[in-house]
Amino acid sequence: MDNALQKTPEPIPEVAVLPRAPELVAAAPVIDLDGLSVTFGGRPILRELRGELRGRAIGLLGPSGAGKTTLMHTLLGFHSPSSGTAHIFGRDIRSDAKQIRTQIGYMPERDSFIANMSCVHFVRLMAELSGLPSEAALERAHEALFYVGLGEARYRKVGTYSLGMKQLAKLAQAIVHGPRLIFLDEPTNGLDPPARQRMIELIRQIRDSGKAHILLSSHLLRDVEECCEEILILKEGRLVVYCNLEEERKANKKFLMLETRGDQKTFAASLSTLGCEYAVTGEHRLKVILQEGTEIRDLYRLASAAEMQIRRLTFKRDSLEDIFLKAMENGHGGS
């Protein structure tokens, strides 16, 4: 068993619920998925989704066709669940869809605009449809456009905008009525690096303002990693991973890669006395998971006692990519 961890890690279960920050557990759920299933033409698209999402920014990941957009559309009331339901801020999507939509802003994935309208007129119209009186809608349309960086171009027709500007216009219409929850479907699609950076910056600003929750759907792991604190991974309509990224990062700090010279076997055996799990990955290589209360200097002490050198010591973190790939390998999607 030299090449394997002494305690074999458990495979990721069908729905892997990973630890979350205690302060988030205390908060009321933003979205509560209660066995939500959606079927189109007899084909299940979302299957029995369960979970409580509480984070300020929740990332929705999954390969194409996993059901990310369908989940957003169902939460918006565009599709009726075939079974189960979901609650947003405690309201049932089956019975209170209209009330729920007053509190949601939605930025669709595809181009969505009215071409022969000036941007300020377009955003104002959307604000009015959300229930804002005409004057307030106009005022907030100007503010939203300045906020997203389209202030100078707000009187231009949306149809004449570049792709990046159209994305910003979509964001402006999603936030103009000041919603409590914002759905962003692939917000960085087709953006060049500076425009992408600008979009990510805006999303983070909204998140950090503490005045709105964000549900961000993307196939770009980097976007989610930069913006979100909670992630939800879908595969073939099933929820395969649901975790708190911050907690994951903290947990991963105790995962070490060691490069050694000398009597590795004695050193490895003595690691057990500290209660650490380890795996020998090569002649001079070890993977170690530190236990609570164990310090790195304890390792150096053991190495010294075993007359072994620690040439290199690195923290190995599970990146979001690792979590995602693991989920894709282990998640039991399909029927």
Added chain:
Amino acid sequence: MAVLERTYKRYEGRLSPEWSRFLIIPRHAYVDVFRSKLFTAFFALSFLYPLLCSILIYLHHNSNILGIKGLNVQQLLPIDASFFKFYVVFQGITGFFLMMLVGPQQVSRDLTNNGLPLYLCRPFSRSEYVVGKMSIVIILLSAITWAPGLLLFLFQGYLEGWSWFAENIWMASAIFIGSLTWILVLALLSQTISAWVRWRVAARAALLGIFFIPTAFAEIVNEVFLTRWGHILDLRALFANVWAGLFGLFVRQTGEFQEVRNGRVIREVIMNEPPLWASWFALFLICALCLWLLSRKVKAYEVVK
């Protein structure tokens, strides 16, 4: 709130009443529509005929003018059911051309750029969307059809006296119902065609076609099957019947066909016009079909098969 305040903030102010939100759509549409000088001019011209009618009504009751000119306008053009029916027909046709300018682009522009999800992700339903889009045509056409029509009726009632008004009040309802039925059908047809035909020119052509092609088709049906029931397919004939019915002028015409060979009648067919209820029923079916077609297109998402 300053424009330069660049932070995200929630909206905590009052909201507009839910029932009134469908009116946001026509309000914003009119901003675009009245930007066109052609449309504005045509809209203004649409009031010429009601103005002419009001002058005629005035002439009917001004004995001085009648005396000066030596004309007997009361006999020349009586103010009766036919007068108001002609008003409804004339303004209805004017309204049709007005609708041709406004209607065809209303839904298509939202569908072309995938704008519908932005409407429907808000507290705004599909039916509110359809009613909002229809009310663009309904409000405009009401302004040139039944609204001035009822004013003319009131004007005539005022000049003629209470007894005329009481006796002919049914004409007011005929003006209102006749015009509104026409407007509703036009609004539904224009929105349906707008949803299915995205190219504006083609949509206008389709609207014209709906009023003229079935007329020819109906005549073919009548000739081939020796009937008059083909008129049930003709939108213009349907409205002619409905309007005549509302103004008490509907006569179920009967035609006769005789096939004569060697001086002997070998076949005789009596051809009756469809009854009035059949015209109303056909209009109802057309409206139901339009609503069904609209419901297939007005969705927040596209169905990919």
